[in-house]
Amino acid sequence: MKEQTAQGRWEQVTQRPLLALAVLFAVAYAVPIVDSAAGRSLTTVCTTVEWVVWGAFATDYVVRLGLARRRREFVRTHWIDVCAVVLPILQPLRLLRMVSTLILVGRRARMASQIQLTTYVAGAVVGLLMFGSLAVLSVERESPNGNIRTLGDAVWWSFTTMTTVGYGDHAPTTGLGRMIAVGLMLSGIALLGVVTANIAAWFIARFEMDDVEERRQTEAIEALTEEVRALRAEVAALREPSVRP
Secondary structure, three states, X not given: OHHHHHHHXXXXXXXXXXXXXXXXXXXXXXXXXXXXXXXXXXXXXHHHHHHHHHHHHHHHHHHHHHHOOOHHHHHHHOHHHHHHHHHHHHOOOHHXXXXXXXXXXXXXXXXXXXXXXXXXXXXXXXXXXXXXXXXXXXXXXXXXXXOOOOHHHHHHHHHHHHOOOOOOOOOOOOHHHHHHHHHHHHHHHHHHHHHHHHHXXXXXXXXXXXXXXXXXXXXXXXXXXXXXXXXXXXXXXXXXHHHOO
């Protein structure tokens, strides 16, 4: 119980700092892509910030693992976190660091009870839209046959891809760009399913509340009817001797 309390305290204390680091990571990831003329020193600083933020999330996972009562079960139930921590080490790609950080911040955000589902979904949509735009722009801008050259084109493409509209005016031409497109499509479908399920659950809950209230009123009316019958019977019993000769 003490270990669980310590783990809960750690998660509560580190929740906001890790989210702030995730925002810092987003800025560091976006600057070299948006500013194509960024110097080597600025790019190095941004890359260092990305690795530091990823290291903070990796350290957070290690600490939570150390505080867990059943470490094997913790590893088995948090295998996505393990993949997110290991992937950037195996292949130092900026895109993998972005994906792993998104996964880790998403896992930590879901642990916070104060974050409502609607807020989480909205944040996920904005995050995927932003990072998808930056990621596809970084891999498609230098492609000879690419047609996604500006940030505006990338944002428009990400929005139409996530909503599964797909106008076709902009499309990735590289293999990595198409992999990003597949990820955005699946993410858009998943988020749409979450939103739909949330709305359906809300309506069902409202209908159940109405049914409970209706049953309560029906039971109250039946109870009052029984009381009235009992009172009538008592009144009839009291009046019976007086009417006899």
